[in-house]
Amino acid sequence: MYFYNRIKYGKLRLIFVQVKNRQNVNFERLWQFGCSKWVNTIEVPNGKSIVMKQCKISSNNIALAAALLLGVVSAKAQLKNDYPIQPVAFTQVKVTDNFWAPKIKVNADVTIPYTFEQCSKTGRIDNFLVAAGKMTKDKLTEYTFDDTDLYKIIEGASYGLQVTKNQQLETYLDSLIAIIAAAQEADGYLYTFRTANMAQPHDWVGSKRWEKEEDLSHELYNSGHLYESAVAHYQATGKRNLLDIAIKNADLLVKTFGYGKEEKFPGHQIVEIGLAKLYRVTGKREYLDLAKFFLDLRGTAGHLNHEYSQAHKKVIDQYEAVGHAVRAAYMYTGMADVAALTGNQQYLKAIDDIWKDVVEKKLYITGGIGATGNGEAFGKEYDLPNMSAYAETCASIANVYWNSRMFLLHGDAKYIDVLERTLYNGLLSGVSLSGDRFFYPNPLASMGQHQRSAWFGCACCISNMTRFLPSMPGYVYAQNKNDLYVNLFVGSTSEIFLPNGKIAITQKTNYPWDGKNELVINPEETTRFSLHIRIPGWAVNQPVPGDLYSGEMKSKKTVEITVNRTPVKYAMEKGYAVLDRNWKKGDKVVLELPMETVRIQSNEKVEDDKNKFALQRGPLMYCIEGPDNKDSAVLNIVVKKDEAIKPVYDPRLLGGIMKLQMKGSSAKRQLNTDELIQSEQEVTAIPYYAWANRGPSEMEVWIPYEASAARPRPASTIASKSKVTASISNARMLRALNDQYDPKDSRDANASYLHWWPKKNTTEFVQYDFDKEYTVSQSSVYWFDDGPFGGCRIPASWKLLYKEGDQWLPVKVKSVDTIEKDKYNSITFEPVTTTALKIEIQQPEDHSTGLHEWIVK
Numbered sequence: 001m002y003f004y005n006r007i008k009y010g011k012l013r014l015i016f017v018q019v020k021n022r023q024n025v026n027f028e029r030l031w032q033f034g035c036s037k038w039v040n041t042i043e044v045p046n047g048k049s050i051v052m053k054q055c056k057i058s059s060n061n062i063a064l065a066a067a068l069l070l071g072v073v074s075a076k077a078q079l080k081n082d083y084p085i086q087p088v089a090f091t092q093v094k095v096t097d098n099f100w101a102p103k104i105k106v107n108a109d110v111t112i113p114y115t116f117e118q119c120s121k122t123g124r125i126d127n128f129l130v131a132a133g134k135m136t137k138d139k140l141t142e143y144t145f146d147d148t149d150l151y152k153i154i155e156g157a158s159y160g161l162q163v164t165k166n167q168q169l170e171t172y173l174d175s176l177i178a179i180i181a182a183a184q185e186a187d188g189y190l191y192t193f194r195t196a197n198m199a200q201p202h203d204w205v206g207s208k209r210w211e212k213e214e215d216l217s218h219e220l221y222n223s224g225h226l227y228e229s230a231v232a233h234y235q236a237t238g239k240r241n242l243l244d245i246a247i248k249n250a251d252l253l254v255k256t257f258g259y260g261k262e263e264k265f266p267g268h269q270i271v272e273i274g275l276a277k278l279y280r281v282t283g284k285r286e287y288l289d290l291a292k293f294f295l296d297l298r299g300t301a302g303h304l305n306h307e308y309s310q311a312h313k314k315v316i317d318q319y320e321a322v323g324h325a326v327r328a329a330y331m332y333t334g335m336a337d338v339a340a341l342t343g344n345q346q347y348l349k350a351i352d353d354i355w356k357d358v359v360e361k362k363l364y365i366t367g368g369i370g371a372t373g374n375g376e377a378f379g380k381e382y383d384l385p386n387m388s389a390y391a392e393t394c395a396s397i398a399n400v401y402w403n404s405r406m407f408l409l410h411g412d413a414k415y416i417d418v419l420e421r422t423l424y425n426g427l428l429s430g431v432s433l434s435g436d437r438f439f440y441p442n443p444l445a446s447m448g449q450h451q452r453s454a455w456f457g458c459a460c461c462i463s464n465m466t467r468f469l470p471s472m473p474g475y476v477y478a479q480n481k482n483d484l485y486v487n488l489f490v491g492s493t494s495e496i497f498l499p500n501g502k503i504a505i506t507q508k509t510n511y512p513w514d515g516k517n518e519l520v521i522n523p524e525e526t527t528r529f530s531l532h533i534r535i536p537g538w539a540v541n542q543p544v545p546g547d548l549y550s551g552e553m554k555s556k557k558t559v560e561i562t563v564n565r566t567p568v569k570y571a572m573e574k575g576y577a578v579l580d581r582n583w584k585k586g587d588k589v590v591l592e593l594p595m596e597t598v599r600i601q602s603n604e605k606v607e608d609d610k611n612k613f614a615l616q617r618g619p620l621m622y623c624i625e626g627p628d629n630k631d632s633a634v635l636n637i638v639v640k641k642d643e644a645i646k647p648v649y650d651p652r653l654l655g656g657i658m659k660l661q662m663k664g665s666s667a668k669r670q671l672n673t674d675e676l677i678q679s680e681q682e683v684t685a686i687p688y689y690a691w692a693n694r695g696p697s698e699m700e701v702w703i704p705y706e707a708s709a710a711r712p713r714p715a716s717t718i719a720s721k722s723k724v725t726a727s728i729s730n731a732r733m734l735r736a737l738n739d740q741y742d743p744k745d746s747r748d749a750n751a752s753y754l755h756w757w758p759k760k761n762t763t764e765f766v767q768y769d770f771d772k773e774y775t776v777s778q779s780s781v782y783w784f785d786d787g788p789f790g791g792c793r794i795p796a797s798w799k800l801l802y803k804e805g806d807q808w809l810p811v812k813v814k815s816v817d818t819i820e821k822d823k824y825n826s827i828t829f830e831p832v833t834t835t836a837l838k839i840e841i842q843q844p845e846d847h848s849t850g851l852h853e854w855i856v857k
């Protein structure tokens with residue numbers, strides 16, 4: 001227990017601390033809260049010892065330190081077990097570079113206000129008001145987990161407040177927290193979808209509390225995000241308003257769940273991570289025990305469930321990543337937390353095995369995980385399709401959380417390799433440069449059917465991005481006693497408190513465009529500590545641990561490190577160059593990483609990457625996108641394996657990027673012959689994260705080096721030159737009709753299509769207006785049908801009309817195929833000379849319908 005004596009304000013902020021029961025106090029912890037130097041110690045040994053200490057604290061930590069000293073967070077310092085390595089808090093790392101700093105600023109200035117506004121517009125805040133009885137409504141929002149969006153955005157906003165004070169924002173958060181408090185039931189239960197007591201409850205809400213928890217209710221998922229948010233808000237502001245709501249809810253869970261009580265595991269994991277955070281802040285062991293209970297219950301008798309929610313076997317018996325990728329990665333993160341806090345070795349063994357499975361067999365080169373949209377899940381080994389890649393933004397964020405925890409457990413740079421790859425590629429692609437458009441899936445190839453959206457009914461990825469970005473500086477450094485880890489290369493200034501003293505570190509770098517990183521070390525006094533500088537896998541020809549991806553630099557450049565301009569020999573330890581020495585003020589370490597473009601090839605078991613390479617330069621993966629290339633086409637491009645590649649920095653393109661230029665060729669089909677027209681062209685690649693900021697277009701990460709792996713551009717046809725209209729006006733869907741890409745089958749969601757779901761039993765139309773008059777006599781249609789589970793089926797009937805003057809007349813049919821899926825249905829008719837054709841479609845009585853492609857001859 002700490003007793004706070006007094007804080008003297010002035011140039012030196014002094015705090016007098018009295019500590020009882022010293023055995024349980026971890027003073028290193030206190031250092032991390034900002035105590036820079038102990039100046040006075042009095043020990044009175046009498047059983048329970050009393051220690052008087054006096055320390056300076058930095059100004060931005062004063063609220064936190066005061067709260068700590070007041071006993072609010074006292075228990076945090078008493079934890080005996082936690083990660084051996086601790087991250088240097090993002091509040092101590094001020095990012096000053098030209099890459100991340102602008103992105104964090106856009107998140108604060110645009111994304112957070114925008115997403116709060118969306119929460120309000122879409123009724124997410126109303127959900128709480130209805131539950132609180134302050135508003136009546138016929139219907140709540142779409143999903144029972146919509147409460148979490150508000151929690152996550154409050155979390156992101158709080159992170160921002162820790163760095164930059166903003167009274168207006170803080171007041172706004174308080175008003176939201178008051179609404180959340182009003183929606184909480186007297187015993188702590190907080191779940192608007194039940195409390196609102198709607199006449200027509202949501203299908204996922206059981207008749208009793210927690211009844212459908214293992215399935216889809218998301219009651220515990222909501223709690224988990226609430227706890228994370230509450231801890232962030234409390235640490236940022238020192239206010240307990242949200243923390244108290246979280247504690248009240250967690251106490252209810254402790255009372256409710258456990259062996260012999262309510263035995264249910266969370267359908268969607270995250271409450272485990274939330275409980276671990278709440279335990280660290282409050283020291284209440286019950287929270288940690290509950291997190292462990294939730295993990296241990298999965299997959300036991302009576303709680304065996306599908307792989308989808310990782311409840312197909314006990315967590316300690318799992319060794320492969322399966323099921324819903326976000327749930328999975330949150331669970332592995334939670335297992336790492338509980339393992340660190342309890343010393344549980346079985347959890348460690350399981351997540352070590354699962355990590356290997358993911359990194360060696362199930363990871364996209366962009367760091368994305370969860371290959372299939374079918375259950376938003378991990379695919380089978382090596383099943384990594386590009387165009388239909390799901391690689392949900394949330395899964396990338398979860399992958400960063402998980403890998404950062406793995407590093408804190410093991411101290412190995414390979415985890416940061418995966419983290420960095422995900423961060424710079426598959427995670428960052430989730431948000432537009434403007435900060436207000438978002439990807440849910442992050443595909444690695446596109447025909448133009450993928451675009452970031454302003455919002456999703458299920459907004460998980462959006463709110464997750466708002467909370468992740470401001471916390472990003474917390475991944476730059478970590479420390480373990482007097483070992484200081486430099487994990488990411490980000491221009492920044494930092495204050496780090498090691499047991500041997502306070503160190504100020506400045507990183508100057510133009511990373512990721514440039515491989516030179518300058519670290520200026522300024523200890524308060526000359527002091528010994530060990531600097532562990534991560535040597536990224538990409539800099540030593542090991543893009544990812546294992547043999548899923550490989551690629552070698554042509555030049556045999558190696559990593560160079562100098563200290564005060566003198567090259568130094570260093571020992572390598574778990575992927576780190578270790579410099580153990582006495583550091584004095586102004587010591588300058590220069591790390592030179594070989595920044596060369598490398599062609600990555602994937603393991604030959606990955607079907608979709610055969611005869612293709614991907615371009616990597618430093619931590620960035622590249623893609624080719626329409627706007628930078630001839631005819632806005634890229635899927636038809638082939639680049640030779642040994643083609644020279646030139647990096648060119650373009651300050652005006654996409655916020656300033658290093659683009660890659662090379663020679664290549666493209667192929668185009670001709671009508672009525674199989675012979676291709678080949679032509680040489682310049683090919684330009686851009687960083688993957690920056691794609692889809694210039695409207696719909698083709699894109700691919702994996703570039704064919706064999707012509708057989710490319711898709712030659714189709715010859716122009718009457719259809720492809722036509723203007724498309726329909727009884728629906730979605731531009732992307734309209735383009736699908738004449739994009740000349742044949743689907744694999746009718747349900748192929750990878751090829752773009754047009755549909756009228758959820759409308760049923762209506763008459764709809766699609767229309768081609770030709771570029772000039774043609775005489776036509778044949779037409780073929782490929783229907784979209786995603787039965788038996790989807791909402792679209794082949795139509796009940798259809799007919800073809802042509803335009804004569806202002807009239808639409810039916811064609812005189814010579815022959816017509818029966819309506820069937822998985823093939824083109826053709827119609828031949830008496831030739832007509834016209835400027836437009838139209839198909840009228842009668843939708844089935846109980847379903848919608850759709851079209852993949854429409855050909856005219």
Ligand SMILES: [Zn+2]
Pocket residue numbers: 392393394395440459460461462464
């Ligand atoms: Zn998501």
